[in-house]
Amino acid sequence: MAKDTDTGADTGYMGGDKELKWVGTRPPRPDGVDKVTGRAKFGADFYVPGMLIGKVLRSPHPHALIKSIDTSKAEALTGVKAVLTRDDFGDRSSEFVPAGEMMVNYRDIVRNVMAREKALYEGHAVAAVAATSNAIAKQALKLIEVDYEPLPHVIDAVEAMKPDAPLLHEDMITDGVEPAPTKPSNVAKRVEFTIGDVEAGFAAADVVIERAFDTSPVHQAYIEPHACVASVSEDGQAELWTTTQGHYVARAHCARLLDMDISKIRVTASEIGGGFGGKTVVYLEPLALGLSRKACQPVKMVMSRDEVFRASGPTSGAHMKIKVGATKDGKITAGQAELIYQAGAFQGSPVQPGAMCAFAPYDLENVKVVGWDVVTNRPKVAAYRAPGAPISEYAVECVIDELAKRLGIDPIDLRLANAAKEGTRAAYGPKFGPIGLVESLEQAKAHPHYQAPLGPNQGRGVASGFWFNIGGETCASLIVNEDGTAALTLGTPDIGGSRASLCMMAAEELGIEYDRVRPIIADTASLGYTFLTGGSRATFSSGLAVIEAARDVVRQLCERAAKIWEIPTDAVEWADGTAKPAGANAGDFEPMSLAAIAAIAGKTGGPVVGHAQINAQGAAPSFGTHLVDVEVDRETGRVTVLRYTVLQDAGKAIHPAYVEGQFQGGAVQGIGWALNEEYIYGPDGKLENAGFLDYRIPVASDVPMIDTVIVEVPNPRHPYGVRGVGETPIIPPMAAIANAIENALGIRFTELPMSPPRVLKAIDEMAAAE
Amino acid sequence: MAKIHVSTTINGDAVEFLCEPEETLLDVLRDGLGLTGSKEGCSSGDCGACSVLLDGRLVCACLVMGAELGGCEVETIEAMAHGDVLHPLQSKFIEHAALQCGVCTPGILVAAKALLDKNPDPSETEVRYWLAGNLCRCTGYDKIVRAVLDAAADMRGS
Numbered sequence: 008m009a010k011d012t013d014t015g016a017d018t019g020y021m022g023g024d025k026e027l028k029w030v031g032t033r034p035p036r037p038d039g040v041d042k043v044t045g046r047a048k049f050g051a052d053f054y055v056p057g058m059l060i061g062k063v064l065r066s067p068h069p070h071a072l073i074k075s076i077d078t079s080k081a082e083a084l085t086g087v088k089a090v091l092t093r094d095d096f097g098d099r100s101s102e103f104v105p106a107g108e109m110m111v112n113y114r115d116i117v118r119n120v121m122a123r124e125k126a127l128y129e130g131h132a133v134a135a136v137a138a139t140s141n142a143i144a145k146q147a148l149k150l151i152e153v154d155y156e157p158l159p160h161v162i163d164a165v166e167a168m169k170p171d172a173p174l175l176h177e178d179m180i181t182d183g184v185e186p187a188p189t190k191p192s193n194v195a196k197r198v199e200f201t202i203g204d205v206e207a208g209f210a211a212a213d214v215v216i217e218r219a220f221d222t223s224p225v226h227q228a229y230i231e232p233h234a235c236v237a238s239v240s241e242d243g244q245a246e247l248w249t250t251t252q253g254h255y256v257a258r259a260h261c262a263r264l265l266d267m268d269i270s271k272i273r274v275t276a277s278e279i280g281g282g283f284g285g286k287t288v289v290y291l292e293p294l295a296l297g298l299s300r301k302a303c304q305p306v307k308m309v310m311s312r313d314e315v316f317r318a319s320g321p322t323s324g325a326h327m328k329i330k331v332g333a334t335k336d337g338k339i340t341a342g343q344a345e346l347i348y349q350a351g352a353f354q355g356s357p358v359q360p361g362a363m364c365a366f367a368p369y370d371l372e373n374v375k376v377v378g379w380d381v382v383t384n385r386p387k388v389a390a391y392r393a394p395g396a397p398i399s400e401y402a403v404e405c406v407i408d409e410l411a412k413r414l415g416i417d418p419i420d421l422r423l424a425n426a427a428k429e430g431t432r433a434a435y436g437p438k439f440g441p442i443g444l445v446e447s448l449e450q451a452k453a454h455p456h457y458q459a460p461l462g463p464n465q466g467r468g469v470a471s472g473f474w475f476n477i478g479g480e481t482c483a484s485l486i487v488n489e490d491g492t493a494a495l496t497l498g499t500p501d502i503g504g505s506r507a508s509l510c511m512m513a514a515e516e517l518g519i520e521y522d523r524v525r526p527i528i529a530d531t532a533s534l535g536y537t538f539l540t541g542g543s544r545a546t547f548s549s550g551l552a553v554i555e556a557a558r559d560v561v562r563q564l565c566e567r568a569a570k571i572w573e574i575p576t577d578a579v580e581w582a583d584g585t586a587k588p589a590g591a592n593a594g595d596f597e598p599m600s601l602a603a604i605a606a607i608a609g610k611t612g613g614p615v616v617g618h619a620q621i622n623a624q625g626a627a628p629s630f631g632t633h634l635v636d637v638e639v640d641r642e643t644g645r646v647t648v649l650r651y652t653v654l655q656d657a658g659k660a661i662h663p664a665y666v667e668g669q670f671q672g673g674a675v676q677g678i679g680w681a682l683n684e685e686y687i688y689g690p691d692g693k694l695e696n697a698g699f700l701d702y703r704i705p706v707a708s709d710v711p712m713i714d715t716v717i718v719e720v721p722n723p724r725h726p727y728g729v730r731g732v733g734e735t736p737i738i739p740p741m742a743a744i745a746n747a748i749e750n751a752l753g754i755r756f757t758e759l760p761m762s763p764p765r766v767l768k769a770i771d772e773m774a775a776a777e
Numbered sequence: 778m779a780k781i782h783v784s785t786t787i788n789g790d791a792v793e794f795l796c797e798p799e800e801t802l803l804d805v806l807r808d809g810l811g812l813t814g815s816k817e818g819c820s821s822g823d824c825g826a827c828s829v830l831l832d833g834r835l836v837c838a839c840l841v842m843g844a845e846l847g848g849c850e851v852e853t854i855e856a857m858a859h860g861d862v863l864h865p866l867q868s869k870f871i872e873h874a875a876l877q878c879g880v881c882t883p884g885i886l887v888a889a890k891a892l893l894d895k896n897p898d899p900s901e902t903e904v905r906y907w908l909a910g911n912l913c914r915c916t917g918y919d920k921i922v923r924a925v926l927d928a929a930a931d932m933r934g935s
Contacts (some may be wrong), residue, residue, distance in 0.1 A: 033874070040863070040871070041865065041881075043879075045815070091799065142797065228914050229914055230914055232882040280818075280878050312818065411851035637925060665874055671920070672915045672916050699824050700821065708906045
């Protein structure tokens with residue numbers, strides 16, 4: 008079994024004084040040309056001869072009993088080769104498995120990919136067809152007769168918690184409550200994280216602020232819809248090409264749902280057109296495999312944008328109560344939160360990480376956070392960039408800002424006075440190692456942005472954020488070719504440039520040129536199990552595996568040189584990309600380059616290939632602080648972001664341009680979450696804005712340049728000091744912007760998004776009150 | 778319904794194809810002609826991932842019917858590089874790390890080229906408003922805008 012030491016004693020932090028040739032530079036990404044020429048193959052870009060088109064019939068009702076499904080007319084239509092319904096999937100018992108930082112339950116996945124007893128949200132898959140053309144597939148869907156008995160629905164989580172609310176799952180008994188409830192409800196779970204005594208903490212406070220907050224579900228809104236091609240042969244061997252953050256995880260889910268051996272499913276990850284957590288789960292893949300298995304022909308399935316919005320996971324909306332107390336001199340004495348997260352149609356909202364993160368940026372003695380996971384008639388939520396954390400930390404960071412104002416203390420100073428640092432025990436348990444929150448705050452305070460003058464109707468906001476980051480199972484192979492180039496085989500799909508940083512680490516370790524290392528994302532049959540790209544783990548975990556594989560190569564190269572020179576292996580050292588005698592006593596030999604050793608590898612023992620199969624440990628959290636200036640248009644309620652600065656601890660930026668890109672992209676997603684994005688439902692329980700025109704993500708003209716400051720407090724558990732960076736940047740924006748609007752208008756918004764109608768209404772109400 | 782026969786010019790080559798009446802230019806490019814550089818992100822003209830030039834005009838290929846293309850000239854991302862020489866915009870996108878996942882990149886490059894063909898010296902604001910029809914969810918647009926401005930400066934200099 009993999010243990011903490013699996014990464015090897017030699018993969019700890021090497022210290023900052025080693026001179027680095029590649030790490031910290033900005034070379035072009037290996038897949039750059041493919042991506043700018045249109046050559047790169049994304050999920051929908053696979054075409055296979057004889058391929059059928061698969062389509063999904065979706066429930067028009069937010070909640071309905073499925074009394075019967077008659078597919079006979081569809082099956083009789085010429086050109087229809089296969090039809091799938093609930094009858095084609097065996098039931099699964101309740102079993103939670105990891106999917107990124109969230110857990111998924113096979114009982115629920117099988118019901119989410121294909122409705123079983125009931126349709127639980129508008130857009131829930133009810134049947135699927137495969138036909139020889141798009142037009143025939145569409146026609147076939149119309150011929151499927153589903154007898155629904157519509158049931159009352161519930162969209163809001165607080166409504167869903169009421170005793171008389173429509174019940175989604177008749178057997179759901181709230182977990183985590185003592186004694187266990189005797190009646191089923193829509194409340195799946197209660198979680199609690201407590202340290203100290205909050206009552207005593209509030210009693211010691213001079214100021215206590217308590218506020219309620221609401222956030223709306225928002226979608227990851229990756230530009231590439233879900234897409235895959237499945238091909239199952241007559242003997243049950245399956246090929247699956249899919250756009251996914253984790254092809255090994257997708258394989259596991261498909262094998263379980265379809266009763267197939269894992270060895271019979273070979274999954275190739277296509278290039279992935281964005282995921283942000285939303286492509287850690289399966290939707291189309293089991294259907295395409297199931298259809299292909301029936302038809303014995305390849306089946307391609309692609310979601311429309313409408314389907315992406317209605318039937319793939321947004322993240323939770325939430326209702327929250329936050330209470331924070333502090334002394335006059337700015338010492339926070341207690342923090343308390345109640346978090347209600349809606350999970351969509353199946354349990355498993357990210358309320359647990361939300362609860363763990365809520366107060367994590369602060370060194371507090373007294374914390375109590377209670378979270379509730381509540382099901383509603385909406386699509387099942389999926390992970391979205393630091394799942395759960397942006398919601399709870401938004402609410403807490405707003406209260407911290409209000410507290411600073413009440414106490415007359417600069418909001419950065421208040422944070423500095425209470426900031427988590429090395430040795431701080433987080434409310435959820437562990438003690439932090441070296442972390443960079445204080446550094447990010449100090450650099451924010453010293454940044455010219457923080458001193459710049461503001462005009463009328465303008466305001467400035469600040470907020471901090473925390474995310475855990477993860478490691479996990481990872482493989483990598485590094486093949487030394489006979490001409491001295493290298494092939495790097497990876498298992499984490501490259502969602503944003505990780506191939507570059509991983510090749511840089513390989514080149515650094517081997518001492519060869521960066522462009523001599525050519526990466527490939529291997530299919531599931533060509534490399535051992537590797538957990539998905541998520542949890543900000545790709546550069547960290549695959550990086551550790553690459554470093555270990557490279558050190559394996561170096562060991563072998565030294566052995567070969569020793570053999571050639573006929574001296575002991577330990578008399579050979581690797582330096583500057585060459586094998587050298589370790590000292591004067593070892594003998595007098597000309598150093599041999601990697602290429603020179605590779606050229607004669609056949610004569611010294613055969614090919615040189617380095618492997619690593621690890622359970623990456625030691626992922627370190629990343630903290631960040633954001634500064635934002637906004638201007639509010641009092642006529643329209645529109646909030647314009649004028650200036651934005653992200654300061655975040657990266658541990659060590661391997662490729663700083665892609666680290667900056669994570670900071671910038673996360674900030675702008677957060678701007679969308681803060682100002683515009685929301686799922687809007689009608690009273691009929693149907694989504695009213697399932698398209699990019701009405702679900703408005705930020706466009707280029709909505710945002711300014713996003714300035715970045717990369718703080719580097721090395722992670723002691725990584726040779727170069729790497730921390731994951733991808734998720735933390737989406738956490739601070741909502742509070743930073745709410746705080747900036749408050750600074751501009753004197754109005755505290757406690758509901759997201761702060762869209763023009765809401766802002767205008769608040770401005771008008773304030774004017775009326777005056 | 779019978780398929781429609783269309784003769785057109787795509788990336789400088791004479792092309793003939795048959796299409797269903799409801800097929801879009803994007804369907805024809807991707808499914809019919811194997812030109813998958815143009816991406817489908819929404820099929821409603823909101824995301825710009827399928828941006829192409831139609832008789833020199835920037836359009837969303839998902840909003841043009843295939844049957845309308847008779848005698849037209851279509852230019853797609855596949856025609857942007859010449860031989861092994863990338864267009865300066867393509868080079869600058871790589872140099873500036875102006876893409877993460879890269880699925881919006883072809884559409885953004887086609888749109889940016891259309892801008893620079895019209896206006897070789899755009900301001901940052903002009904770039905931002907011109908590209909407002911091209912959604913990118915990864916980058917926050919910062920590096921995209923910088924790459925376009927840098928490419929424009931290079932192209933003016935040469």
